[in-house]
């Protein structure tokens with residue numbers, strides 16, 4: 628059972644001192660990541676917060692001067708005045724945990740969808756890359772063929788033009804030979 632401040636007058640004194648001195652500091656000292664943690668469902672070691680019963684009183688509870696309702700988790704009161712008057716730490720924590728669990732389920736669902744899209748994106752990428760590579764290979768082959776065709780043409784043209792030039796050279800050389808070595 629959680630002790631109420633009525634059971635322990637010393638505790639009450641401590642609480643009063645705390646309220647004036649440390650409570651605001653405690654609040655500010657709390658790392659923001661603790662409050663605003665966003666679980667995206669990828670985090671495998673995500674652990675739902677345990678029920679408040681097993682936890683030390685939160686700074687909020689310790690700063691709270693209200694007595695704890697004797698029924699707490701089992702309290703069926705609806706009247707808001709009752710909630711103004713009494714704390715219900717376990718009931719509050721249960722309701723928060725229900726919300727956290729629902730949120731976790733929703734996050735897991737959207738995460739499944741994200742993972743499915745990511746898988747599809749990966750498969751599509753591989754397919755497109757394979758296709759692009761095949762097209763690239765074909766294009767490379769075409770470029771090489773074109774290159775070779777022009778190279779052959781250059782050589783053939785040269786060879787064709789070389790023949791009359793060489794024949795002409797031979798003819799002129801023979802003329803010179805005849806001129807300087809007449810029979």
Ligand SMILES: [Zn+2]
Nearest residue numbers: 696699702704
């Ligand atoms: Zn109550």
